[in-house]
Amino acid sequence: MSFFSEDRANELRTIFFESAQELLQALNEQGMRLEKQPGNPEIVREIRRAVHTLKGDSAACGYRELSEFAHALEDVLTDEIAASAGASVAETVLASADSFESMLTAYRRSEQPSSYPAVRVMIEQLRGTPVAEVTPFAPEFAWTEYDRLLISQHAVRGQNVYNVGLEIDPQCAMRSAALQLVRNVLEEVGTPLAIHPSEETAEPPSVIESALASHHPREWIEKKCHVPGVVSRIVVQQSVASAQETIETPVPSQATPANVEVPAPNQPEPEALHKQSTSLTNVENILRVEAERIDAVLDLVGELIIAKSMFQAAVSDFGRRFPKDALYHRLHDALGLQSQVMQKLQRSVMKIRMVPVEQLFRRFPRIVRDLSKQEGKQVDLVLEGENTDLDKSILDALAEPLAHMVRNAVDHGIEMPDERQLMGKSERATIVLKAYHLGNNVVIEVSDDGRGIDVERVRAKAIERGMISLEEAALLDDSETLKLILEPGFSTAEQVTEVSGRGVGMDVVKGVIDRMKGTISIQANRGSGSRFRLNLPLTLAIIKALLFRVSERLFAVPLTSVLEIMRASEKDVHVVGQHEVMQLREEVLPLVRLERMVNGTASEREGKLFVVVVGVGDRKFGLIVDRLVGEQELVLKALDDQFMSTEMVNGASVLGDGRVVLILNVPVAVERFGRADSANRSSLEASA
């Protein structure tokens, strides 16, 4: 490492950590596949390859402990051990993946990683597994110069030349005749250019090597050469694939190109190599870019949109003053074209930030496996809609809440197998993680077929904890009651467990979702499972918004949350309990006087009212505003969270004329000002 500059080394490490994360993911996934299909050589090979890469990469970065660990694991990941040791291989791989991860974390923090003796013991036990065949079979194919000349001559003529290695079964009763037998077979499938040993020797040969020109495919030769009772193992490799290969080949061992790239001499696996090279081509087309750089571009696009609306405002002023001027029309057309391009530009940039939700979902099979194992439950995790795209920043923020919800589902939702059986359910429970687009939003659902949530118990507990009064409880419908579990200090679990009892509750989940301007809705049936649905905006950066005035102040709400706009008058407003409501077709629409947010109080007004009907989760509210201004595309800018943190406002944006407009956080505003009597706001306010 010393010959790298410090910068270069750091860069290398950054790349290493990224790729190591992917390798670990692959290890986890393949480890779990292997658990289901113990001994599958294909899967073992995948795992071995991941471990091998990890070993090499970590060694290159100077992470000796990790490299040695990976080496030890790679050593025991042979097809033979995998075939005879069964499920414990998968167990070891998964445990090692965990240790690798902890080691990586330690390296990231520049700490010394621990040595994980328990996992080491598992590996050593695997090494000790009695294995039927241990000696690797690796014929050398050391052809003489004359042989190589022959080989290349045939290759030039476009013939396929194979290196065929045959191991003679030590138990073979007629070992001395084996050579002749093999010779016959070889002549049958092609033209043997060279056979070693070439003639009968005193000692019967244990290995026969041959260079064979043949027009038959490799598999066919392999099959033909398998003489039962005589030949125990076979290696068939393409020898000189290209005609450019000449006898001038400087190093004899390079006569077989396939051999050169085989990672370890005891693992001839040409198909595997082929796969690796195709995946490499894919990788070349993917750029890794720091999120910050993309954000910088997005910022610029945002400024551009502000500039565009400034320009737009100026042009329409001009048009008003000189409506017949030809210049106005040219400006107008140019502006139209510019807006189109701008829209495409913006969409492309947004797309760069979009990542498939799969990046998040793929952690969960492992989490669910570990948890259910630990608790003795049987759980299948079903992932749906992994290709749904989501803004990277939202995706990152979702990781913790989602993990918490899945943990909750396994821990509290799913019953023990015997309990499930008693209830007439299948012993295996199912948790579904699902993502899909809904309009401009992304919905992520966590559902399970477990015991559900007992609404009455939630109600009783909320009363017991003093979160709501008896009277209030009576007014809450089931879905409102369920939302109480999102409040701080509420937990439906009777006991604290190792898994979910970390003091992190659903209130934390709600906090994160609130911050992302999303909503949570809960459906639960006692006995038949529950479903948590997160509704999130696709992106936080640029939104279409409805602008309106309240007490002469300009506000906006995301257009996606606006359902309709109505006109009404004060006499349509009724008071029910503590809520002001009005009739919206067959529904009762709770009203929110935003004036209260601006002035602290609200008064009845004369003439017509504008009511903006917004959807919050699965509920509707009517926002009473003074005047509608119109809809516009807004570039969302966060307010300084250090000096003026407020939940009430999502952010601000700058209009074409330079004015600042505040974007309301609808769910919070509705919660806070949804009551007719603000003096009597109780702890229930948050449940709106």
Add this chain to the structure above:
Amino acid sequence: MAKEVQIVGFRIGREDFGIPIERVHEIVRPMAITAVPDTPDHIEGVINLRGKIVPVVDLRKRFGEKQPAGNRKNRIVVAEINGRQVGLLVDTASEVLKLAPDAIEDPPQALGDEASSYVRGVAKFNGRLIILVDLERIMREGDLRRVSEIADLSATGT
């Protein structure tokens, strides 16, 4: 000899204040301030500083002026506080003062480390008393001492 200290001076009421020039981004004329609901009392609102949304503190109200008068000389001093830009609305702001390091004294004992004090130091310049403002302090919540009080205490303490 130690380097001289450059201070941006501004006025609130009849008192002179100053902050180090490195902390000042720019000084702009007052513009429309958009009030933001549900924010701390001392945050007057936000302004659009060439596309950037910057919070503004009316330093005159912050320092206890009852009814700050608006006039043509008013300015917003955009300063950097904890790595963020914050606009400070003041009566007037114009001069850059060059102070010798030894012209700056610690705040007088009477002002002490009380929570309400935002005085980082006191400097004499051409016979005037200039109060060096602790920017981090003024952004914290809670009331601050009145300008007049500070001035009196500074005068008696030195």
